[in-house]
Amino acid sequence: MDVAAVAQVESPLEQQFQALVDADGRVEPRDWMPDGYRKTLVRQIAQHAHSEIIGMQPEGNWITRAPSLRRKCILVAKVQDEAGHGLYLYSAAETLGVDRDELLDLLHTGRQKYSTIFNYPTTSWADVAAIGWLVDGAAIMNQVPLTRCSYGPYARAMIRVCKEESFHQRQGFEAMTVLANGTPAQRQMAQDALDRWWWPALMMFGPSDTDSPNSAQSMTWGIKRFSNDELRQRFVDATVPQAEHLGLTVPDPDLTWNGEHYVSGEIDWTEFFTVMKGDGPCNRERIANRVAAHDEGAWVREAAAAYAAKQQARSASQGVAA
Amino acid sequence: MTETSSFTAEGGHGAVPTSCEVEVDEGGHAGAQPLWEVFVRSRRGLSHTHAGSLHAPDAHMALRNARDVYTRRQEGVSIWVVPAAAVVASSPDEKDAFFDPAGDKAYRHPTFYDVPEGLTHL
Numbered sequence: 001m002d003v004a005a006v007a008q009v010e011s012p013l014e015q016q017f018q019a020l021v022d023a024d025g026r027v028e029p030r031d032w033m034p035d036g037y038r039k040t041l042v043r044q045i046a047q048h049a050h051s052e053i054i055g056m057q058p059e060g061n062w063i064t065r066a067p068s069l070r071r072k073c074i075l076v077a078k079v080q081d082e083a084g085h086g087l088y089l090y091s092a093a094e095t096l097g098v099d100r101d102e103l104l105d106l107l108h109t110g111r112q113k114y115s116t117i118f119n120y121p122t123t124s125w126a127d128v129a130a131i132g133w134l135v136d137g138a139a140i141m142n143q144v145p146l147t148r149c150s151y152g153p154y155a156r157a158m159i160r161v162c163k164e165e166s167f168h169q170r171q172g173f174e175a176m177t178v179l180a181n182g183t184p185a186q187r188q189m190a191q192d193a194l195d196r197w198w199w200p201a202l203m204m205f206g207p208s209d210t211d212s213p214n215s216a217q218s219m220t221w222g223i224k225r226f227s228n229d230e231l232r233q234r235f236v237d238a239t240v241p242q243a244e245h246l247g248l249t250v251p252d253p254d255l256t257w258n259g260e261h262y263v264s265g266e267i268d269w270t271e272f273f274t275v276m277k278g279d280g281p282c283n284r285e286r287i288a289n290r291v292a293a294h295d296e297g298a299w300v301r302e303a304a305a306a307y308a309a310k311q312q313a314r315s316a317s318q319g320v321a322a
Numbered sequence: 323m324t325e326t327s328s329f330t331a332e333g334g335h336g337a338v339p340t341s342c343e344v345e346v347d348e349g350g351h352a353g354a355q356p357l358w359e360v361f362v363r364s365r366r367g368l369s370h371t372h373a374g375s376l377h378a379p380d381a382h383m384a385l386r387n388a389r390d391v392y393t394r395r396q397e398g399v400s401i402w403v404v405p406a407a408a409v410v411a412s413s414p415d416e417k418d419a420f421f422d423p424a425g426d427k428a429y430r431h432p433t434f435y436d437v438p439e440g441l442t443h444l
Binding site: 032157 | 375
């Protein structure tokens with residue numbers, strides 16, 4: 001028997017675990033789970049959480065310049081939701097035995113990443129609309145199946161996230177509709193935003209199935225339910241008619257309708273890798289902002305901890321006196 | 323390994339690398355701020371239900387944070403926060419033995435009993 005064959009032999013615990021997952025059962029924090037399952041989840045949930053909180057920046061950029069009070073209230077609520085989504089996810093990751101501070105440290109030092117989509121700049125108000133419509137639209141396609149993920153705390157966090165995310169997509173589409181029906185200049189802004197966000201949104205679904213060896217394991221473990229290409233196709237099918245409704249043009253000259261689906265042209269992955277490796281338009285700025293926010297907030301955390309310690313000491317001494 | 327194989331779309335917000343792993347400690351860590359479990363009563367007449375957890379330096383801050391994190395859309399009319407360390411839980415390893423005593427007592431359910439046909443209010 002060679003080494004690979006030995007590794008194939010499953011222990012009774014592994015068999016029990018796989019049987020639970022195969023029966024569409026849920027794994028809970030203190031259950032036995034394979035090391036690889038735990039590590040995959042920690043990485044996935046942490047990087048998902050990082051994406052949520054870094055994702056506050058491109059849109060936060062427009063809060064002070066939102067075109068109306070209504071849009072500003074909506075945008076503040078949305079950015080606050082992203083912070084909340086990050087917190088749900090960090091909490092879910094912590095149930096696997098990691099510490100949030102440790103995960104933030106991995107983000108700040110660049111050892112863990114966040115979605116490449118947030119390394120693109122938001123150069124006009126239309127970008128805020130496009131992010132809601134396209135980026136959150138793509139996120140919903142990815143996240144809805146995760147509400148049935150085999151890991152209970154992750155699935156529960158995703159249920160909350162998905163409920164909130166649909167407001168994000170709709171407000172984006174509404175803002176896009178206003179621009180698309182506005183002045184020629186506004187219409188041009190909307191088209192320009194679609195031109196710049198379309199391809200990065202398609203890349204959010206990850207590499208093609210033929211080139212995605214992690215997918216199979218994640219599917220066996222019930223973490224992933226649909227392949228990258230399947231989800232990307234759903235997004236394209238759902239979004240192209242929306243663009244048509246807006247009277248905007250999807251920036252893909254090869255896009256065709258095959259009678260059943262919209263078929264996209266080839267994705268240029270070289271740009272994706274450039275951005276992923278840190279050479280995107282905003283990589284350095286995003287991390288620098290995050291680290292600055294964390295460092296500049298240190299005195300608040302310290303003050304709160306000092307106050308808590310003082311209150312605790314006071315109630316302890318009163319307890320002794322009584 | 324090709325370049326794309328080290329990436330995956332596993333997180334909801336899109337493709338991320340798969341190379342970065344964290345050491346996990348199943349015993350958990352003592353973070354800088356204690357962990358609190360949050361229970362929310364969605365409306366009067368219902369019991370508090372576990373909503374999730376969060377970090378806060380003290381109980382007062384934990385309540386305020388819980389309001390901001392778990393009730394942004396009026397999901398609750400009352401919140402409990404409990405130090406996570408104060409929760410005593412049954413062990414998943416012993417769940418069979420622990421819950422077994424109820425397993426063979428079908429007579430505790432009304433469906434155990436035959437009701438003559440045509441009779442009601444039983």
